[in-house]
Amino acid sequence: MSGGAGCGNGDEVKHLEAWPRVEREQLAVCHFCDALHEAPAVEEGTAVVCSNCGSALYRNQPASLDRAVAFGMAALLLMVVAQGFPFISLSANGMVSGMTLTGASLSLAREGSHLLAAGVAFCTMIAPSALAAGLVYVCLPLRWGKAWPGARGVALWLYRLEPWAMVEVFFLGAVVSLLKLVKLADVSIGVAFWALGAVMFCLAAAIAGIDRRELWDRLEVALQK
């Protein structure tokens, strides 16, 4: 199987080959139409598509591990920034009220809507942070062909968590609220607003940066050592 040497000294070697895989008959099944295919190892920048329905089976993203780790770490750092700084503040008739990201969930809890507060906290803070942290935890040691303890479980939960991380939806909600409030009061946008916008971008780039088939193939090789 080709590509085994590429990940060890990744700094010098250009990643133009396929990712390392465990040796066995490699098959891929289309998630949409269930057609069975052979799964060839492909070089970077190539997507393998279904012969029946044309949807992508898997793709070899260029510099996938580096991208997942870098964007994942950036998302985590920016998430911390987004927590610590004001998100939006508002002034009307001399009264000023500000809001942080945590504050949005807390105020819902204070109003007695605990379930809603928990849901908002989960979708806007817990799930996105866990997603970014998990991705870094799995992908960082994979750069050296290693796996940290519990990596298999972490990777398993990563993909279950993914649909519930809704930073981008919350961001749209904040923009809509801003448009609503502009008519009522003076609104100023804080650092956390831009930080969250950047989290949104980094998280999407981190997840899209590595195909899950590649992540699991690499993890499997690392776990066998």
Next chain:
Amino acid sequence: MKGLVAKPPWPGSAAAAGLASCHVCDRVAPVAERHCPRCGAHLHTRKKESIQRTMALLVASMIAYVPANMMPIMVVEQLGGGTEANTIIGGVITFWEMHAYPVAITIFVASVIIPILKMIALLWLCAAAGGWVRIDGRRLTRIYWLTEVVGRWSMVDVFVVAVMVTLIQLGNLMVIHPGPAALAFAGVVVLTMLAAMSFEPRLLWDRAKAGRKQLRKAREGEE
């Protein structure tokens, strides 16, 4: 990105060969093993009782959709004045009248159009997978993909409530409380997301294949 069309090792679906691909890690393994040998997730050729589960969740989301629209999503308390309860539609109309068109349109699309379209789409997909409607597998697969991607954006109104409740605590001016519809609406979004996740798109292709087989048989019979 370059595209490479994969070769089938032999014609036919994975299910016919007794194989399934893991929904988590993409490893292809015999279904008889029941759990993925690589990541440990449950293996199945077709999600179990997919149509029933999807329909149950869909019906639940439709039920929750009634209070989500009838009850107030936000209660604005003007201190010194009265209180004003806003429903989702009421909010859209208010903003339209205030000439805040982008806000009105965003909320209308996210809170009314997307959930309704998603429910209709899932209903249609279930009907097609159950064989009650004629289908074109490729087009329906695309609709399924759309429901998965677009559905989450409905949550936007719930987040708007969260932001408004937090920000508008202007002591002597006004206070905003979350209404019961906020939770009901969050329920609608979560339930439709779960419904889409429990739907099995490959049932559509099974139907399409069975349909083609029947057609071929009928033609052979005529000749």
